[in-house]
Amino acid sequence: MSSLLWEIQSKGRIGTKLPDSDVPEYEMEGYLPDGMMRVSDNGLPCVAEHQVVRHFVEISSQNHHVDKGFYPLGSCTMKYNPKLSERLAGLSGFTKLHPLTPTQYIQGALKLMAHLGELLCKIGGMDDITMQPAAGAQGEFTGLMIIREYHRAQGNPRKKVIIPDSSHGTNPASIVFSGWKPVEIKSDSSGKIDLEALKPHLDEDLAALMVTNPNTLGIFESDIKKVAEMLHSVDAQLYMDGANMNALLGIARPGDFGVDAIHYNLHKTFSTPHGGGGPGSGPVAVKEHLRPFLPEPKITFQNGKYSFQTDNKDSIGKLQAFWGAFAVMVKAYAYILTVGADGLKKISQDAVINSNYLCSILSEHYELTYNETPMHEFVLSGEFLKEYGVKTLDVAKRLLDYGFHAPTIYFPLIVHEALMIEPTETETKETLDAFAKAMIEIKQEAEQDPEKLKQAPINTPVRRLNEVEANKNPRITWWDLNE
Ligand SMILES: *Cc1c(COP(=O)(O)O)cnc(C)c1O
Numbered sequence: 001m002s003s004l005l006w007e008i009q010s011k012g013r014i015g016t017k018l019p020d021s022d023v024p025e026y027e028m029e030g031y032l033p034d035g036m037m038r039v040s041d042n043g044l045p046c047v048a049e050h051q052v053v054r055h056f057v058e059i060s061s062q063n064h065h066v067d068k069g070f071y072p073l074g075s076c077t078m079k080y081n082p083k084l085s086e087r088l089a090g091l092s093g094f095t096k097l098h099p100l101t102p103t104q105y106i107q108g109a110l111k112l113m114a115h116l117g118e119l120l121c122k123i124g125g126m127d128d129i130t131m132q133p134a135a136g137a138q139g140e141f142t143g144l145m146i147i148r149e150y151h152r153a154q155g156n157p158r159k160k161v162i163i164p165d166s167s168h169g170t171n172p173a174s175i176v177f178s179g180w181k182p183v184e185i186k187s188d189s190s191g192k193i194d195l196e197a198l199k200p201h202l203d204e205d206l207a208a209l210m211v212t213n214p215n216t217l218g219i220f221e222s223d224i225k226k227v228a229e230m231l232h233s234v235d236a237q238l239y240m241d242g243a244n245m246n247a248l249l250g251i252a253r254p255g256d257f258g259v260d261a262i263h264y265n266l267h268k269t270f271s272t273p274h275g276g277g278g279p280g281s282g283p284v285a286v287k288e289h290l291r292p293f294l295p296e297p298k299i300t301f302q303n304g305k306y307s308f309q310t311d312n313k314d315s316i317g318k319l320q321a322f323w324g325a326f327a328v329m330v331k332a333y334a335y336i337l338t339v340g341a342d343g344l345k346k347i348s349q350d351a352v353i354n355s356n357y358l359c360s361i362l363s364e365h366y367e368l369t370y371n372e373t374p375m376h377e378f379v380l381s382g383e384f385l386k387e388y389g390v391k392t393l394d395v396a397k398r399l400l401d402y403g404f405h406a407p408t409i410y411f412p413l414i415v416h417e418a419l420m421i422e423p424t425e426t427e428t429k430e431t432l433d434a435f436a437k438a439m440i441e442i443k444q445e446a447e448q449d450p451e452k453l454k455q456a457p458i459n460t461p462v463r464r465l466n467e468v469e470a471n472k473n474p475r476i477t478w479w480d481l482n483e
Pocket residue numbers: 075076135136137138168170212216241243244265280281282
């Protein structure tokens with residue numbers, strides 16, 4: 001473990017030189033209210049500039065990140081993010097904008113948001129969009145609020161929303177937040193929505209069904225059009241969790257297979273580094289009939305000018321303080337324009353090919369519970385390793401020793417000891433082969449030396465943590481560590 005800055009400091013050492021003051025000095029007492037004067041040292045470490053640089057470069061290399069190595073975290077699309085997008089988002093014309101700047105001075109920024117929204121509508125086959133939600137989960141909530149207002153306007157707010165048992169944890173949470181009851185239906189033996197299980201729930205109490213497509217098993221819901229028809233027969237809405245759009249770009253448009261509302265995860269599909277909890281952006285696109293209920297302010301274009309519209313009485317209202325995660329939008333916009341329409345299609349094709357290549361190798365060594373051709377990700381089971389006393393968690397930890405980030409584990413819940421692997425389109429065949437080799441060697445270790453696996457990771461800066469303890473009593477500040 002590297003030292004903390006406080007451990008390498010030397011009192012009085014500084015990293016900057018300020019010019020001599022050319023104004024008279026005054027004692028601060030008398031100017032500040034009582035109790036506001038600092039009476040002790042501010043506690044900042046006293047270090048030189050190069051010590052700070054070396055310190056942060058060193059700790060950045062101790063953590064695993066997508067600029068350092070393969071990161072096959074299923075459902076999260078941890079693709080490599082082009083540095084060009086970062087540079088564009090870092091232009092001072094963007095970074096120095098104040099959110100309260102009058103609209104006549106920010107026409108460029110408004111145009112960027114509006115145009116990005118149009119492109120996303122085109123990609124999804126949808127009619128209109130809000131760019132405000134700052135995460136996928138907030139997008140889900142927004143979409144459900146829009147659907148709620150739609151049903152209210154029809155005179156029946158309805159009571160329940162259906163989710164398949166493969167759904168992401170944020171889905172039921174969003175449903176409860178929106179004031180509805182989540183109803184789970186079982187998947188069929190191929191891992192898809194079971195139409196028979198859906199039928200009994202089709203009534204006037206049903207507000208919507210939320211589905212991820214391809215679903216969290218990485219399988220395309222091939223009956224999705226039929227599902228949409230069934231829902232629409234009782235005017236229930238089809239909401240799509242678009243976190244897996246990396247499999248569909250330029251290939252299939254949700255709006256064409258019956259989806260009424262969808263959120264995109266710009267930070268997954270459209271490239272923004274998003275480890276460690278942010279930043280994100282979860283725009284929600286809707287079909288025409290849901291348009292009146294979109295949040296405000298909404299960007300409009302009239303008489304050659306962009307402005308914020310705030311006078312729609314049917315809108316669900318404002319979602320947050322300002323206009324959404326703007327820097328993420330700049331990156332997504334740069335990304336889409338850089339790769340172009342053909343590039344988007346190639347992204348999804350390559351993501352699906354990479355996943356199928358890896359799946360074809362690994363399914364000979366691990367169990368593939370649902371034996372359907374996967375799309376951009378696939379889910380293996382490590383259940384058989386229990387025979388050696390080894391769990392999926394041990395496999396994941398051991399992968400760190402091989403220099404790979406672990407896949408998503410124990411999700412989706414319907415696969416026991418799940419390993420959810422999403423290689424993404426940006427990885428080379430050599431990387432996929434090296435990962436496959438590591439997974440196969442780990443399986444052999446499980447058979448021959450299970451005790452070693454349970455100790456993993458062995459070579460990382462931090463060994464296996466007590467995750468429950470780390471969650472309940474995180475030690476995140478330097479005074480915690482000094483205790
Ligand atoms: C990531 C993800 C979400 C949530 O998105 P956040 O931006 O993390 O809030 C929802 N559903 C699926 C399937 C996801 O992978």
